[in-house]
Amino acid sequence: xxxxxxxxxxxxxxxxxxxxxxxxxxxxxxxxxxxxxxxxxxxxxxxxxxxxxxxxxxxxxxxxxxxxxxxxxxxxxxxxxxxxxxxxxxxxxxxxxxxxxxxxxxxxxxxxxxxxxxxxxxxxxxxxxxxxxxxxxxxxxxxxxxxxxxxxxxxxxxxxxxxxxxxxxxxxxxxxxxxxxxxxxxxxxxxxxxxxxxxxxxxxxxxxxxxxxxxxxxxxxxxxxxxxxxxxxxxxxxxxxxxxxxxxxxxxxxxxxxxxxxxxxxxxxxxxxxxxxxxxx
Amino acid sequence: xxxxxxxxxxxxxxxxxxxxxxxxxxxxxxxxxxxxxxxxxxxxxxxxxxxxxxxxxxxxxxxxxxxxxxxxxxxxxxxxxxxxxxxxxxxxxxxxxxxxxxxxxxxxxxxxxxxxxxxxxxxxxxxxxxxxxxxxxxxxxxxxxxxxxxxxxxxxxxxxxxxxxxxxxxxxxxxxxxxxxxxxxxxxxxxxxxxxxxxxxxxxxxxxxxxxxxxxxxxxxxxxxxxxxxxxxxxxxxxxxxxxxxxxxxxxxxxxxxxxxxxxxxxxxxxxxxxxxxxxxxxxxxxxxxxxxxxxxxxxxxxxxxxxxxxxxxxxxxxxxxxxxxxxxxxxxxxxxxxxxxxxxxxxxxxxxxxxxxxxxxxxxxxxxxxxxxxxxxxxxxxxxxxxxxxxxxxxxxxxxxxxxxxxxxxxxxxxxxxxxxxxxxxxxxxxxxxxxx
Numbered sequence: 001x002x003x004x005x006x007x008x009x010x011x012x013x014x015x016x017x018x019x020x021x022x023x024x025x026x027x028x029x030x031x032x033x034x035x036x037x038x039x040x041x042x043x044x045x046x047x048x049x050x051x052x053x054x055x056x057x058x059x060x061x062x063x064x065x066x067x068x069x070x071x072x073x074x075x076x077x078x079x080x081x082x083x084x085x086x087x088x089x090x091x092x093x094x095x096x097x098x099x100x101x102x103x104x105x106x107x108x109x110x111x112x113x114x115x116x117x118x119x120x121x122x123x124x125x126x127x128x129x130x131x132x133x134x135x136x137x138x139x140x141x142x143x144x145x146x147x148x149x150x151x152x153x154x155x156x157x158x159x160x161x162x163x164x165x166x167x168x169x170x171x172x173x174x175x176x177x178x179x180x181x182x183x184x185x186x187x188x189x190x191x192x193x194x195x196x197x198x199x200x201x202x203x204x205x206x207x208x209x210x211x212x213x214x215x216x217x218x219x220x221x222x223x224x225x226x227x228x229x230x231x232x233x234x235x236x237x238x239x240x241x242x243x244x245x246x247x248x249x250x251x252x253x254x255x256x257x258x259x260x261x262x263x264x265x266x267x268x269x270x271x272x273x274x275x276x277x278x279x280x281x
Numbered sequence: 282x283x284x285x286x287x288x289x290x291x292x293x294x295x296x297x298x299x300x301x302x303x304x305x306x307x308x309x310x311x312x313x314x315x316x317x318x319x320x321x322x323x324x325x326x327x328x329x330x331x332x333x334x335x336x337x338x339x340x341x342x343x344x345x346x347x348x349x350x351x352x353x354x355x356x357x358x359x360x361x362x363x364x365x366x367x368x369x370x371x372x373x374x375x376x377x378x379x380x381x382x383x384x385x386x387x388x389x390x391x392x393x394x395x396x397x398x399x400x401x402x403x404x405x406x407x408x409x410x411x412x413x414x415x416x417x418x419x420x421x422x423x424x425x426x427x428x429x430x431x432x433x434x435x436x437x438x439x440x441x442x443x444x445x446x447x448x449x450x451x452x453x454x455x456x457x458x459x460x461x462x463x464x465x466x467x468x469x470x471x472x473x474x475x476x477x478x479x480x481x482x483x484x485x486x487x488x489x490x491x492x493x494x495x496x497x498x499x500x501x502x503x504x505x506x507x508x509x510x511x512x513x514x515x516x517x518x519x520x521x522x523x524x525x526x527x528x529x530x531x532x533x534x535x536x537x538x539x540x541x542x543x544x545x546x547x548x549x550x551x552x553x554x555x556x557x558x559x560x561x562x563x564x565x566x567x568x569x570x571x572x573x574x575x576x577x578x579x580x581x582x583x584x585x586x587x588x589x590x591x592x593x594x595x596x597x598x599x600x601x602x603x604x605x606x607x608x609x610x611x612x613x614x615x616x617x618x619x620x621x622x623x624x625x626x627x628x629x630x631x632x633x634x635x636x637x638x639x640x641x642x643x644x645x646x647x648x649x650x651x652x653x654x655x656x657x658x659x660x661x662x663x664x665x666x667x668x669x670x671x672x673x674x675x676x677x678x679x680x681x682x683x684x685x686x687x688x689x690x691x692x693x694x695x696x697x698x699x700x701x702x703x704x705x706x707x708x709x710x711x712x713x714x715x716x717x718x719x
Contacts, residue, residue: 194428
């Protein structure tokens, strides 16, 4: 079983500012982290490997500092990590990124043998498009299931997948190779282990590929290969909060006060009526 | 083959906890001496938990890295040391012009990253973003370290965990810190063109200035201010005694937040001209040792364990200089020497490691610490933070701010003392005490 897990090196959530002139994120001075929604994906990959055997390879397309993210994946127990990095990949939208990642997967198949599963997080905290797993599946022409919460390897290269939707649960059996998108917060990621980090260092499990290795047409990658344009950005003004502190005698008093305050406000009164009594005004 | 490698890698000759100046120095020297060395830090990259942007003394570092002047991320060589008393708008400043390259300004995280790269270049293994939970002792002998469920064995553990001694506390070798032994350092980095820095501080190209400030900028809290010129920024801030600040806040004598104290310092009319039009590009806070022997654990060694740097309480604070980087580096050098000698003697027993504490006691660090013993008490004496700067600046005002007659020096002193309600005898007594301790 050879499982690939894709991770993204993202600027840490609220610390990011937006450049309204270029319509891009200002990453300078912002500490980056592994996209938190990728951690359940790493966890699922490791669980599948632990039960069915084989190896997990983490991949990421990012500038060189992202080795810290791949070190985290190695610390969790991933067997090999590949950073795909090149100046010509800079400025990529999801299409150009998925193009590079799918060719990375093809190269892994050539160098290490066939790949059975490619697992991604549901989306990333810095863009939330959820494009990448679907696009990679398209490039590879492999089936794709998303919102996955559980997966189990059956015999004959078949994987059974549970996806949980809002009102029902679906179970699929699909033949590998396949691409899975793992639901947010579906699995608790394991801790980074010192032993794993030491082993990764001594066995040189972190490797770097550039476009010299992938040899992709530079018109298809980076900014040049990205048809997406940011047409307009709207700065959402922060909603001022009206803070009030009330020291109630007991819970009943507190509830009464909250309700009475809500009834005084037209919008809140409407909300209250809708939620409590289903009344439409 | 793979299994075999994995088996060997759960054991090192030396495990060093904490990649600060002491930890990185120990890692460098011990790896260079041929030991297998694991250096671990919880932050991302070496020194990422450090904040110090100030003056470091060069020679103790050159003893280890003769290439220091050429290679290290030095910002400026300190050519001027200044000291000021501030009282309101009145300021009395002393300046000393240095003749040689004694100290340099540096951002400690940059210096420590350089040291960690040096350690890695001679074969030390540096792993970051991992927390060590415990130093394991079995049958009275250090066995290794535990991180989560992983145990890494070591013949010697070097504790370089810094001021927050969670591991030593667990071992019972250090007690919970006393707030009077600790200060809070708050720093701002102001970005300014290097040419402007040189013009405004009267410096030649590449020269730097270190400036300590005492007076009412700390609102009576024992401590002081600092200003250091970096390459193209200025590092300014305050160091405040935590215990005293807490006491004063409790008594209602301190109403302002620490950030507004730093802001008042930055906006002080005497100082602000130096960083006119500069942008604040960074700010932060960190604990520091007050200095003196009070933070030193009872023992710096056990069977298989040595304590170095801030964890060993080895910071010298004389009031006019603060030395923590070179003392950390030197303690690590002495620890490394001791480990090599113990290895040659046949083992890392308590007996063989005792030499470390003896080396520390013979070193300049300890001499300084003993020399300035009790300086904490002087610093705690409000006289030096309120009365003394007030008096000094009042004398200045009498001498230099007179429209008609110029009083004699003595007359200025006596009048000022009377106006500040301080007896001359008390001044002499207090000054005598300071002179003995400094």
